[in-house]
Amino acid sequence: MGKTSLAVKLQEQIHGDFKYVIRRSLKNAPPLSELLGSLLKLLSKDENIDIPDNINIRIARLINYLSSHRYLLLLDDGEEILQPRELMGQYRQGFEDYEKLFRQVGERPHQSCLLLISREKPKIIESLEDNTQRVRSYQIQGLDDEAAKEIFKIKSFSGSESRLNELINLYQSNPFKLNIVARTIQELFGGSVTNFLDQATLDFNDISNLIDTQFQRLSDLEKEIMYGLASAGQPLLLTDLRQQINKKGITDAMKSLTGRGLIEKTEGEKHFTLQRIVMKYVNRKLSR
Incomplete structure (x- = not known):
């Protein structure tokens, strides 16, 4: 279960609060004009409706619809309109108009909800959170312990409670990663959690590919x-990193990495480190 699956689950739970639910994927990075055109045709129930080319007019018409009824507009794969190999939140060239959409929907009164699902947060969202009560962002956290254990218990995996807890902590209770791991344990280790932990390469290809997708989107400074x-092999203070990497932009890069969920704070929220699986992935790249 990844972010998209969780969004679908949320949609199932709250769809009764809305008259209409509309879901669109940004995976193929549609230009905003194309997305708005598709939405306006759907909402008007008229394929032949005359839609002006002007982006601002299209956005205004969309908001009129969002005001007339209670819609849930779900946009998935939001990271596809953002620029890779830059700090988090920068738009790809030609997709800057999406900021107009997010700003207008966030600032103007209406009775609907736009849910953006993304591995990265556009910068405008943070600004809107600071300036309006209508915009909120939530970073998906791992499952609670019981829900994470249920993934393994329903399939009759073997292993002590402590080893199961070790496995869950290793993958940060991430449901998508745990399901991949569960499949691997079942297929190759006969359902034995202990054998997997003792014998397996913990960042095997399926997991490594997930991390690699995120890593390839990082800026050069973030990678450094x-x-x-x-x-370092141990948590570091920000001052330690500054001494190690004497370059401008460290603070912004750390903020970007935190937003991507690739680094975490420890020891009183003052030290930074990598998640254990991410650490293994990066060390493997260093050893090549």
């Missing part, structure tokens, strides 16, 4: 910070 944290 990741390498620095991995090579």
